[in-house]
Amino acid sequence: MRETFIDTTTDLLSDDPRTALVLADISASSFRTAQQRHPDRVFNVGIREQLMAGVGGGLALTGLRPILHSYAPFLVDRAYEQIKLDFAHQDVGAVLVSIGASYDAAEEGYTHQSPGDVALLDTLEGWTVHVPGHRDEVPGLLRAAARHDDRVYIRLSVQENKGPYPDGGSLRVLKRGGPLVVAVGPMLDPVLEATRDLDVTVAYTNTPRPFDTDGLRALAGGEVVLVEPYLAGTSARLVGEALNGMPHRALYLGVGRTEIRRYGSWRDHAREHGLDAAGLRRSINAFLGAND
Amino acid sequence: MHMTVVTASRHPLHPLLSRITGDEKHALSAHSTLDVLWVLYDRVLRITPETANEPDRDRFLLSKGHGPAAYYAVLAAKGFIPEDWLDDLAGWDSRLGHHPDRVLIPGVEIGTGSLGHGLGVAVGTALGLRAQGFLDSRTFVLLGDAELDEGSNHEAIAYAAAIQLPLTAIVIDNQSSTHGWPGGWDGAPTWPGIEGAGGGEGDHLRAGLSVGIPARFPGWSVSVVNGRDHDEIERALRVTGRPHLVVAAVETK
Numbered sequence: 001m002r003e004t005f006i007d008t009t010t011d012l013l014s015d016d017p018r019t020a021l022v023l024a025d026i027s028a029s030s031f032r033t034a035q036q037r038h039p040d041r042v043f044n045v046g047i048r049e050q051l052m053a054g055v056g057g058g059l060a061l062t063g064l065r066p067i068l069h070s071y072a073p074f075l076v077d078r079a080y081e082q083i084k085l086d087f088a089h090q091d092v093g094a095v096l097v098s099i100g101a102s103y104d105a106a107e108e109g110y111t112h113q114s115p116g117d118v119a120l121l122d123t124l125e126g127w128t129v130h131v132p133g134h135r136d137e138v139p140g141l142l143r144a145a146a147r148h149d150d151r152v153y154i155r156l157s158v159q160e161n162k163g164p165y166p167d168g169g170s171l172r173v174l175k176r177g178g179p180l181v182v183a184v185g186p187m188l189d190p191v192l193e194a195t196r197d198l199d200v201t202v203a204y205t206n207t208p209r210p211f212d213t214d215g216l217r218a219l220a221g222g223e224v225v226l227v228e229p230y231l232a233g234t235s236a237r238l239v240g241e242a243l244n245g246m247p248h249r250a251l252y253l254g255v256g257r258t259e260i261r262r263y264g265s266w267r268d269h270a271r272e273h274g275l276d277a278a279g280l281r282r283s284i285n286a287f288l289g290a291n292d
Numbered sequence: 293m294h295m296t297v298v299t300a301s302r303h304p305l306h307p308l309l310s311r312i313t314g315d316e317k318h319a320l321s322a323h324s325t326l327d328v329l330w331v332l333y334d335r336v337l338r339i340t341p342e343t344a345n346e347p348d349r350d351r352f353l354l355s356k357g358h359g360p361a362a363y364y365a366v367l368a369a370k371g372f373i374p375e376d377w378l379d380d381l382a383g384w385d386s387r388l389g390h391h392p393d394r395v396l397i398p399g400v401e402i403g404t405g406s407l408g409h410g411l412g413v414a415v416g417t418a419l420g421l422r423a424q425g426f427l428d429s430r431t432f433v434l435l436g437d438a439e440l441d442e443g444s445n446h447e448a449i450a451y452a453a454a455i456q457l458p459l460t461a462i463v464i465d466n467q468s469s470t471h472g473w474p475g476g477w478d479g480a481p482t483w484p485g486i487e488g489a490g491g492g493e494g495d496h497l498r499a500g501l502s503v504g505i506p507a508r509f510p511g512w513s514v515s516v517v518n519g520r521d522h523d524e525i526e527r528a529l530r531v532t533g534r535p536h537l538v539v540a541a542v543e544t545k
Contacts, residue, residue: 020419020420020423022416040419040422040423041423043419045447045451046450046451046454048447048448048450048451050408050412050443050444050447051412051415051444051447051448051451053412054409054411054412054413054415054416054444054448055412055413055415055416055419056416057412057413057416058412058413058414058415058416058417058418058419058420059416059417059419059420059423060416060420061401061402061413061416061417061420062347062416062417062420062421062423062424063347063420063424064420064423064424066416081406082409082412082444085403085406085409086409086412086413089393089403090394090395090402090403090413091394091395
């Protein structure tokens with residue numbers, strides 16, 4: 001996904017003179033050609049994430065469309081107040097594109113991981129959040145985001161599904177059956193594997209914000225399972241609001257809050273958080289009262 | 293020596309400040325930014341109420357946001373906002389808060405209050421203007437000396453120097469930083485007192501000068517001026533084409 005992002009952004013910078021890119025060293029070498037081609041609109045501020053956000057706000061105030069990019073913990077967690085004040089409070093927007101997700105950087109440790117990025121943006125007004133499940137979903141999301149001035153966060157990950165669903169902006173049903181299981185972004189393939197022989201409905205989205213609440217109301221019966229690749233329960237408030245007045249039970253699966261002080265790979269962390277197919281199957285079966 | 297100061301009697305800003313503060317008399321130190329703001333809007337900035345939304349206008353960003361009475365008075369004096377807005381500061385129906393909000397106040401470029409945001413946004417603003425070919429459009433940002441405590445400023449200072457970005461940062465120095473900015477720069481000027489050479493006010497200003505502030509701006513050119521002397525302030529603000537620091541020293545708080 002990172003390569004797709006780099007290629008699409010490089011094209012966008014050539015296609016649309018309103019586009020600007022702000023980096024804080026991460027991925028800078030990959031954008032060298034773009035920077036040489038567009039020195040007035042590609043900026044690497046060095047290892048300065050607060051400044052990266054401030055510069056983005058300033059660019060937007062002059063009418064440009066800034067794209068900011070770094071590891072999720074540096075882009076979002078570290079610069080949270082800049083994101084809060086230098087964009088929405090100024091009534092401007094930007095496109096934030098992160099890599100690293102919750103535990104892609106398993107070997108780097110917790111400093112390079114951001115399970116809480118979407119929850120942090122949920123404290124703020126008006127952020128659209130895209131969590132592509134496949135690299136081929138990235139260009140369309142990015143190009144659409146570059147065309148307007150709203151606030152958009154695109155969360156890239158090395159974990160991806162076998163195939164793309166470019167129409168994943170609203171809930172897209174992939175399997176019809178009993179209770180609804182919603183998979184966000186790269187959670188789709190493990191969810192499909194976990195529920196292969198279960199009587200459930202599986203729906204996919206790569207755009208959890210704004211959440212497709214209409215689609216959820218239409219699909220949800222008395223039981224809903226939400227599987228997200230970031231902090232467990234991040235979307236609980238929205239699901240609760242969407243299903244207000246509809247008697248239901250809900251299970252929210254995602255990354256736990258307890259820091260895993262182990263390294264390994266993202267697969268090890270997915271297993272530890274119960275987000276691999278086996279772990280999901282256990283949790284979903286327990287919730288639905290089925291025997292495994 | 294003659295010096296133009298807003299704080300001289302009968303300046304048009306006085307009645308406007310009175311409407312905000314409710315006081316007939318103003319303590320000079322309560323309005324540390326007053327003279328710099330007046331010089332900016334009266335002599336330097338290419339911006340009027342009619343051009344307040346032109347893409348190539350000059351930009352002034354009040355980073356520190358605190359104590360904005362002087363800012364509001366200047367905006368009213370220059371016609372950006374109606375004078376009667378000054379009568380209600382931070383009431384429920386007022387557009388003028390204790391910190392300015394760009395969404396509520398015509399002519400205000402950024403909403404501030406949390407310290408350490410303006411300089412980074414100013415860097416982005418200057419870059420954005422340049423990218424669009426507005427090479428004559430200038431960007432100014434005003435900070436307080438205590439605001440420099442915020443580390444975010446130093447990210448912006450270093451980057452602006454590295455790329456030699458045309459940008460003017462004004463630091464109002466009233467010695468309010470808790471730990472100060474000692475040492476490191478020997479270009480400190482001395483001034484005669486406001487009432488003439490040897491006056492007590494001049495000594496006061498010298499005493500209050502943080503000569504260490506320019507040392508925190510490596511790679512920037514520097515003017516250190518008497519923050520009440522309009523001609524000195526104007527000369528310093530007219531330096532263009534590079535990152536330029538104007539330290540405007542005023543009375544200690």
